[in-house]
Amino acid sequence: MSAKEARMRGEVRRLLLEHVRPHRRALAVGGVLGFAGTATGLAQPLAAKWVMDSVGARGPVWGPVVVLAGLVVLGAVAAGAGTYLLERTAAGVVRAARGQLVTRIVRLRVDALDRPGDLISRVTSDTTLLSSAATQAVVNSANALVMLIGGIVMMAVLDPILLGISGAVLVLALGAASLVMTRISRAQEGVQRAVGDIGAALERVLGAFRTVKASVAEDRETSKLRAAVDEAWRFETSTAKWNSVARGSAGIAVQLAFLVVLGTGGARVAAGDLGVSSLVAFLLYLFNLSQPISTLVQSATEFQSGVAAVRRMREVQQMPAEAVAAAASTVEPASRPPAGASFRNVSFGYRADPVIHDVSFEIPPGGVTAFVGESGAGKTTLFSLLERFYEPTSGTISIDGRDVADWPLTELRGQIGYVEQDAPVLAGSLRDNICYSAPGATEEELWQALAKTRLTDFVTGLPAGLDTEVGHRGTTLSGGQRQRIAIARALLRRPRILLMDEATSQLDAANELALRETVTEVARTATVIMIAHRLSTVMDADRIIVLERGRVRAQGRHAQLLRGDSLYRELAGAQLLAG
Numbered sequence: 001m002s003a004k005e006a007r008m009r010g011e012v013r014r015l016l017l018e019h020v021r022p023h024r025r026a027l028a029v030g031g032v033l034g035f036a037g038t039a040t041g042l043a044q045p046l047a048a049k050w051v052m053d054s055v056g057a058r059g060p061v062w063g064p065v066v067v068l069a070g071l072v073v074l075g076a077v078a079a080g081a082g083t084y085l086l087e088r089t090a091a092g093v094v095r096a097a098r099g100q101l102v103t104r105i106v107r108l109r110v111d112a113l114d115r116p117g118d119l120i121s122r123v124t125s126d127t128t129l130l131s132s133a134a135t136q137a138v139v140n141s142a143n144a145l146v147m148l149i150g151g152i153v154m155m156a157v158l159d160p161i162l163l164g165i166s167g168a169v170l171v172l173a174l175g176a177a178s179l180v181m182t183r184i185s186r187a188q189e190g191v192q193r194a195v196g197d198i199g200a201a202l203e204r205v206l207g208a209f210r211t212v213k214a215s216v217a218e219d220r221e222t223s224k225l226r227a228a229v230d231e232a233w234r235f236e237t238s239t240a241k242w243n244s245v246a247r248g249s250a251g252i253a254v255q256l257a258f259l260v261v262l263g264t265g266g267a268r269v270a271a272g273d274l275g276v277s278s279l280v281a282f283l284l285y286l287f288n289l290s291q292p293i294s295t296l297v298q299s300a301t302e303f304q305s306g307v308a309a310v311r312r313m314r315e316v317q318q319m320p321a322e323a324v325a326a327a328a329s330t331v332e333p334a335s336r337p338p339a340g341a342s343f344r345n346v347s348f349g350y351r352a353d354p355v356i357h358d359v360s361f362e363i364p365p366g367g368v369t370a371f372v373g374e375s376g377a378g379k380t381t382l383f384s385l386l387e388r389f390y391e392p393t394s395g396t397i398s399i400d401g402r403d404v405a406d407w408p409l410t411e412l413r414g415q416i417g418y419v420e421q422d423a424p425v426l427a428g429s430l431r432d433n434i435c436y437s438a439p440g441a442t443e444e445e446l447w448q449a450l451a452k453t454r455l456t457d458f459v460t461g462l463p464a465g466l467d468t469e470v471g472h473r474g475t476t477l478s479g480g481q482r483q484r485i486a487i488a489r490a491l492l493r494r495p496r497i498l499l500m501d502e503a504t505s506q507l508d509a510a511n512e513l514a515l516r517e518t519v520t521e522v523a524r525t526a527t528v529i530m531i532a533h534r535l536s537t538v539m540d541a542d543r544i545i546v547l548e549r550g551r552v553r554a555q556g557r558h559a560q561l562l563r564g565d566s567l568y569r570e571l572a573g574a575q576l577l578a579g
């Protein structure tokens with residue numbers, strides 16, 4: 001193990017103990033109660049004997065019976081309460097870990113969200129490993145340590161020489177067991193990684209379920225999923241193997257120490273240095289050590305699983321996240337004038353290669369601005385930069401003259417309504433979906449937004465109206481309905497800037513006309529910036545910005561650009577701007 005890995009393991013172990021720290025009192029009480037339960041269990045046979053003896057002697061039995069009954073009740077209550085407290089604490093540890101993870105995940109930057117399925121498994125599956133590692137393992141090993149130390153003290157009193165010999169054998173064999181702990185942790189981490197891979201592969205299939213079926217790709221996807229399942233099985237069997245090696249070594253350690261003590265002790269008895277009774281007592285104590293030793297090894301393996309889980313949870317905490325902004329003020333100003341936007345010498349690349357090159361333009365408040373350009377020219381990227389999903393590598397983007405980097409994120413995004421081209425809809429009711437960006441909207445505002453997007457007839461025609469469930473990703477809706485819901489959602493927030501990635505083919509002629517009227521109306525109170533795919537959109541636009549491979553190529557109005565820009569002429573005449 002390299003020094004770096006050793007340092008990291010140390011840090012991970014410290015992190016695991018941090019999950020334990022807030023619950024240390026509950027763990028201590030739970031441990032003591034469990035201990036008390038065991039102790040009363042040990043005393044019960046003695047009390048039963050006392051009852052029998054009293055019956056035999058025809059003496060008063062009430063006293064012993066009350067003591068026995070008391071011990072039974074006390075033992076059951078203590079053991080029950082101890083178990084409840086430990087399990088409750090375990091649930092508390094899992095809850096805290098899950099809480100931290102989900103808070104982090106929703107704050108991740110958009111580019112950090114690579115494998116959602118794997119993230120889900122970290123929240124649901126990895127955290128459960130933490131529960132026994134951070135509670136049962138800690139309490140059991142503490143109890144086992146007390147028993148171990150007690151046994152060793154008694155053995156030291158009986159014969160320090162024999163203790164030295166058996167101790168040396170035990171340390172050697174247990175040292176060998178501790179060597180496999182790293183392997184257990186690695187194998188367990190492999191299991192969790194493979195479970196994450198299953199989640200990621202499953203998410204991939206379920207996210208494009210219709211495509212998978214339409215492509216008759218079920219067999220291919222099943223074999224990919226089964227490969228991930230097999231990988232998990234491989235690591236699980238490896239974990240089982242190393243666990244049994246650890247337990248086996250602990251067993252061998254005790255047996256070996258037993259034999260060595262029997263041999264050397266026997267010789268010392270023969271030489272008259274040790275009484276037979278002391279040797280027998282010593283061997284009994286040694287024999288009794290096997291219980292706490294196997295508990296310690298078991299706890300150590302559980303702890304290793306916890307270490308593996310904490311490691312993967314730490315990776316989530318280290319993923320790039322957006323700054324947590326202070327809660328946005330709930331009181332919105334009554335009037336929200338349109339905001340202007342400006343890009344000055346902005347460059348940006350998702351990876352090493354830039355996709356936006358030194359772009360500059362001004363969008364004054366109000367009106368409709370249309371971006372046009374070939375596929376991949378960088379139109380959506382400009383929207384993402386305005387929403388601050390990504391930071392530009394150089395240059396400044398401002399809204400209302402203020403650098404977007406200086407706006408608190410929630411406030412910045414509170415100014416903008418964003419209608420994405422694929423108009424994502426979340427599982428839930430129509431009402432949830434439309435009010436999603438403005439949960440405080442009144443019923444009147446809601447119906448106004450529905451009217452503007454021509455959704456009123458559709459909604460009133462549904463038996464459950466706005467409470468109709470839309471299904472996973474809105475599968476019960478048509479493409480056009482999804483599009484209009486996305487627009488209603490954006491409008492309900494009364495945006496100062498409306499970003500619209502125009503749908504290429506979702507709306508029929510009547511609804512398209514209605515939408516154009518809506519956009520014209522919105523442009524009176526907000527700055528509308530559209531990624532245009534239709535000739536009608538650019539013809540109505542107040543200004544058009546033509547993008548070519550991440551650069552601004554030309555700006556102007558439709559007639560002006562038709563005359564002066566060959567690429568625009570080409571786009572206007574071709575499918576990219578369908579008339």
Ligand SMILES: Nc1ncnc2c1ncn2[C@@H]1O[C@H](COP(=O)(O)OP(=O)(O)OP(=O)(O)O)[C@@H](O)[C@H]1O
Pocket residue numbers: 350351355373374375376377378379380381382
């Ligand atoms: N998340 C991403 N990671 C890496 N590269 C990306 C990412 N998103 C887009 N790109 C690349 O950036 C370039 C610009 O993409 P962008 O989506 O902005 O183009 P666009 O003009 O909106 O295209 P379209 O009209 O087809 O939607 C493309 O070359 C694309 O491959």
